[in-house]
Amino acid sequence: MSAGAKIATVTLNPAIDQTIQIPNFAMGEVNRVASEQSDAGGKGVNVASFLAQFGHKIAVTGFLGKDNAHPFEQLFGRLNIDDRFVRLAGATRVNIKIVDPDKQEITDINAPGLTNCAEGLAALEDAIDQLAANGTEQFVLAGSLPAGLPQTIYRDLISHLKGLGKEVILDASGPSFAAALDAGPDIIKPNVDELSELVGRNLKSHEEIITAARAVTGGRVGLIVVSMGADGALFITEEDVLHAMPKGAVVKSTVGAGDAMVAGILHSRSEGLPLADLARLATGFSLGALGEIGPHLPAQEVIKAFAADVVIEKL
Numbered sequence: 001m002s003a004g005a006k007i008a009t010v011t012l013n014p015a016i017d018q019t020i021q022i023p024n025f026a027m028g029e030v031n032r033v034a035s036e037q038s039d040a041g042g043k044g045v046n047v048a049s050f051l052a053q054f055g056h057k058i059a060v061t062g063f064l065g066k067d068n069a070h071p072f073e074q075l076f077g078r079l080n081i082d083d084r085f086v087r088l089a090g091a092t093r094v095n096i097k098i099v100d101p102d103k104q105e106i107t108d109i110n111a112p113g114l115t116n117c118a119e120g121l122a123a124l125e126d127a128i129d130q131l132a133a134n135g136t137e138q139f140v141l142a143g144s145l146p147a148g149l150p151q152t153i154y155r156d157l158i159s160h161l162k163g164l165g166k167e168v169i170l171d172a173s174g175p176s177f178a179a180a181l182d183a184g185p186d187i188i189k190p191n192v193d194e195l196s197e198l199v200g201r202n203l204k205s206h207e208e209i210i211t212a213a214r215a216v217t218g219g220r221v222g223l224i225v226v227s228m229g230a231d232g233a234l235f236i237t238e239e240d241v242l243h244a245m246p247k248g249a250v251v252k253s254t255v256g257a258g259d260a261m262v263a264g265i266l267h268s269r270s271e272g273l274p275l276a277d278l279a280r281l282a283t284g285f286s287l288g289a290l291g292e293i294g295p296h297l298p299a300q301e302v303i304k305a306f307a308a309d310v311v312i313e314k315l
C-alpha cells in the first residue's frame with residue numbers, strides 16, 4: 001500500500017459529466033449541439049482532481065460502476081490520485097450539463113445513480129479505515145447519496161472518523177446533511193439554497209444567513225462557508241465573519257465552482273493561511289473553475305491572480 005495521501009475524498013455518488021453547449025437552448029424545441037465533452041466528476045472526484053493539480057497527494061474512495069469506470073481510472077492515473085473506489089456491478093450515472101453561451105445559463109440534469117451501493121458498504125468502510133491507518137488526516141465527504149444508502153451515512157462516517165482523530169470536511173445537502181451536523185464535521189460548505197432548505201425558509205440577507213448557519217451548527221463546526229453564487233461566500237467561524245466577493249468573473253460554466261472552493265479551503269489550510277487569505281484563495285479557485293468548461297482549473301498563477309482581486313470585507 002502506498003503511504004502518504006494526507007487528504008482523501010469520499011464520493012458516494014460520482015458522475016460522468018456530459019457537458020453540451022447549445023446556443024439559445026430552448027425547452028420543448030429541437031436544439032443543435034455546438035460542442036460536447038465528457039468528464040469524470042462528482043463532488044469528491046472534482047475536489048481531488050483540483051487538489052492534485054495543485055500538487056497534493058490525494059486518495060479517493062466511494063462507489064464506481066464497473067461498466068464505465070475507465071474515464072475515472074484515466075483521470076486518477078493522469079493526476080497520480082490513489083484510487084480506492086469500491087467497484088460495483090452496473091454503470092456510474094451520467095449527469096447532463098447544458099451550457100448556453102448566449103443566455104449565459106447552465107441547466108444541470110443530475111441522475112440518481114447506482115442502486116446497489118448498500119452491497120458495497122462494508123468494503124467502503126474498509127477502504128476508509130485503511131486510508132485512516134495509512135496516514136490520511138483529512139477526509140472530504142461530498143455530494144448526494146445514491147438510492148439505497150441510509151440518510152445517516154455521513155453522520156456515521158463522521159462520528160467514526162472523528163473517533164479516529166481525523167478532520168472532516170462535509171459538502172452535502174438535504175436530509176443527509178441535516179443528520180450529519182450532529183456528528184460535528186470540522187468544516188461545511190453549503191450553498192445558500194442548501195442552508196435555506198435545512199432551516200426551511202428562504203435566507204436572503206447576509207445577517208439571516210450568518211444567524212441561521214450558527215444556529216444549525218450550534219458551535220459544533222469550526223468553519224462554515226456559505227457560498228452564494230455571484231454574491232461570493234461568507235466564511236464564518238466562532239470569532240469572525242468574512243464576506244469574499246469575486247471580481248471580474250468570466251463565467252463559462254458554474255459546474256465545479258463549489259468543489260473548487262472546497263479544494264481551495266483545503267489547500268489554504270495546508271499552507272496555514274489566516275482566514276482572510278483562505279477566503280481570498282478559495283474564491284480564486286472558484287473563479288478558476290468558472291472560466292473552464294467542465295470541472296477543470298487553470299494554471300496556479302491564474303488562480304493566484306484571481307485571488308488577488310477578491311474583495312474581503314469583515315462583517
Ligand SMILES: Nc1ncnc2c1ncn2[C@@H]1O[C@H](COP(=O)(O)OP(=O)(O)O)[C@@H](O)[C@H]1O
Binds near residue numbers: 190233257283
Ligand atoms: N455567477 C458567478 N459570478 C461570480 N462568482 C461566482 C458565480 N457563481 C459562482 N461563483 C463563485 O463560486 C463560488 C461557489 O459557487 P456556488 O454556486 O455558490 O457553489 P455551488 O456550486 O456549491 O452551488 C461562489 O462563492 C463564488 O465565489
Ligand SMILES: O=P(O)(O)OC[C@H]1O[C@](O)(COP(=O)(O)O)[C@@H](O)[C@@H]1O
Binds near residue numbers: 046095254
Ligand atoms: O452529487 P450531486 O449533488 O448530485 O452533484 C453532482 C454534480 O456536482 C458536481 O460535482 C459539480 O458540483 P458543484 O457545481 O457544486 O461544484 C458535478 O461534477 C456533478 O455532476
